[in-house]
Amino acid sequence: xxxxxxxxxxxxxxxxxxxxxxxxxxxxxxxxxxxxxxxxxxxxxxxxxxxxxxxxxxxxxxxxxxxxxxxxxxxxxxxxxxxxxxxxxxxxxxxxxxxxxxxxxxxxxxxx
Amino acid sequence: xxxxxxxxxxxxxxxxxxxxxxxxxxxxxxxxxxxxxxxxxxxxxxxxxxxxxxxxxxxxxxxxxxxxxxxxxxxxxxxxxxxxxxxxxxxxxxxxxxxxxxxxxxxxxxxxxx
Numbered sequence: 737x738x739x740x741x742x743x744x745x746x747x748x749x750x751x752x753x754x755x756x757x758x759x760x761x762x763x764x765x766x767x768x769x770x771x772x773x774x775x776x777x778x779x780x781x782x783x784x785x786x787x788x789x790x791x792x793x794x795x796x797x798x799x800x801x802x803x804x805x806x807x808x809x810x811x812x813x814x815x816x817x818x819x820x821x822x823x824x825x826x827x828x829x830x831x832x833x834x835x836x837x838x839x840x841x842x843x844x845x846x847x848x
Numbered sequence: 849x850x851x852x853x854x855x856x857x858x859x860x861x862x863x864x865x866x867x868x869x870x871x872x873x874x875x876x877x878x879x880x881x882x883x884x885x886x887x888x889x890x891x892x893x894x895x896x897x898x899x900x901x902x903x904x905x906x907x908x909x910x911x912x913x914x915x916x917x918x919x920x921x922x923x924x925x926x927x928x929x930x931x932x933x934x935x936x937x938x939x940x941x942x943x944x945x946x947x948x949x950x951x952x953x954x955x956x957x958x959x960x961x962x
Contacts, residue, residue: 772951779852779939779953780891823890834879835904836951838890 739763739826739830743841748818754811756842758824761805767828769800770836773820780823780838783809814846850874854940860960861930868926869957873942879924881951882915882937886955891939896910896925898945 748754760769763790770785784791785796786807791798796808811818822831828834853872873880879898883891894913895905900919912930917923927934937958941951954962 768947779955780940780951782950782952785948785950821890834945834949835881835893835896837893838883838891840888 740824740839742822742839743843744840745845747845747847748811748814750816750846750848751809751813753754754814754844754846755816755848756809756811756822756824757806758843759806760824763826764828767826770797770825770827771796771798771809772823772838774841775820776824782847783822795814816848817848818825819842819846820844852936852940852942852952854901854954854957856957857955858958858960860962862962863928863930863932866926866928867959868883868924868928869938871923871925871940873922873940875950877942877944878920878947879923879945881941881943882925883941883957885937885939886935894925906952918937927959930959932961935959935961
């Protein structure tokens, strides 16, 4: 079972920031938070990942709370092409199982 | 970087037939994953390889499913005696092991069992 919970769907106005929350209250100390997105009929696409610190790349920012029990993916200026299903995944990287367990994700719709 | 390629893109078969899918990962990637996805659901983990070794297999995977990665490069997923419930998108992903591991997915093989 997925170790994360996300809202089923969200809307965002084009040009505004999209803030997608994720709860992972049972996360372990060595587990990373990953975000992927899936645009209709394509394979999932990597967005960003982090362990403790906030992370930013050309696609998005990842804000992880100090207790690491939740995180938020921020798309700073959402466009229509950001309409997709966004998956938050918790996964170990140094030992044990390396599989990624996807939940049902958040369906983000960017509105013109 | 040619990306992860999967073949075929679409497969229609009759119930009871065997099917085989192929995945060619990004060339330097040592991990390879197979997932299955049905409409409205997230990808469901099936199995993964590190080099040629199959390290984990989902308990949900029946013995009709088998995967190989003979030389640590391409991989095949075979489904024997297909059932209508096997209809799904089969996704392959590859990665380079490490703390900055990122999965790169192919476009998938859409299987329809009639």
